[in-house]
Amino acid sequence: DWAQARELDDDTLQARLHPAPVARSARHLEPDWSELHQQLKRPGVTLQLLWEEYQLAHGGRAYKYSAFCEKYAAFARSLKRSMRQVHKAGERLFVDYAGQTVELVDMFSGEVTRAQIFVAVLGASNLTYACATRTQQAEDWVRSIIAALQFIGGVPRLLVPDQPRALMVRPDRYEPTAHRLLAELGEHYGVAILPARPAHPKDKAKVEVGVQVVERWILARLRGRRFINLAELNRA
Known part of the structure; x- marks a missing residue:
């Protein structure tokens, strides 16, 4: 009553009359999202069923169904979906072209062209080969792959290129059709062609890193030099 209230100090009175608000999240009990995620993989298990079990166990401290679904969706989006690739020695050779190019300046006309940089990387050892070519046409791809095999001193079981138009007559995620020159190279060396899936850089992560290297x-160390032809650039 007021008589007792007068005997209380001001801070205690304010705390009793105006208690601190309780955060909304503090009233809810968080489910084990990782366990729920695993349960959803079992046949017949749905998010509705898991929410009903969660609500039955926790009553008033359970989230409403809509909030439960939103929070699970946020958890699922945070999961990193990737599969580690294990590379056996001599199994795969990854090939690609770098995004950067190098200027070639004609010593007579002064015309400037851009040399393309081919990169090949062995999956297990990361042994890397690079060379400059005039273009990224099929002929340059095939010559560069042959040069990489000579540099390595052997032939892998699988050759993993991207799916550029120069190499693939019909790019496809599941059954791409290789250019005639690439197919003949595979037959000659006895190497299977296994193109990476379009828009899946992790299929050829080894050569992506190789390009960065x-x-x-x-290329960063050669940025201040001028080259007049491919032979000079490749020597450098």
């Missing part, structure tokens, strides 16, 4: 360790 070539750009940072080689």
Whole structure:
């Protein structure tokens, strides 16, 4: 009553009359989202069923169904979906072209062209080969792959290129059709062609890293030099 209230100090009175608000999230009990995620993989298990079990166990401290679904969706989006690739020695050779190019300046006309940089990387050892070519046409791809095999001193079981139009007559995620020159190269060396899926850089992550190494360790150091032909550039 007021008589007792007068005997209380001001801070205690304010705390009793105006208690601190309780955060909304503090009233709810968080489910084990990782366990729920695993349960959803079992046949017949749905998010509705899991929410009903969760609500039955926790009553008033359970989230409403809509909030439960939203929070699970946020958890599922946060999961990193990837599969680790295990590379056996000599199994795969990954090939690609770098995004960077190098200027070639004609010593007579002064015309400037851009040399393309081919990169090949072995899956297990990360042994890397790079060379410059005039274009990224099929002939340059095939010559560069042959040069990479000579540099390595052997032939892998699988050759993993991207799916550029120069190499694939019919690019496709599941059954791409290789250019005649690439198919003949595979037959000649006895190597199977296994193109990476379009828009899946992790299929050829090895050569993606190899391209970065070539750009940072080689091209960056050559940025101040001028070259008049491919032979000079490749020697450098």
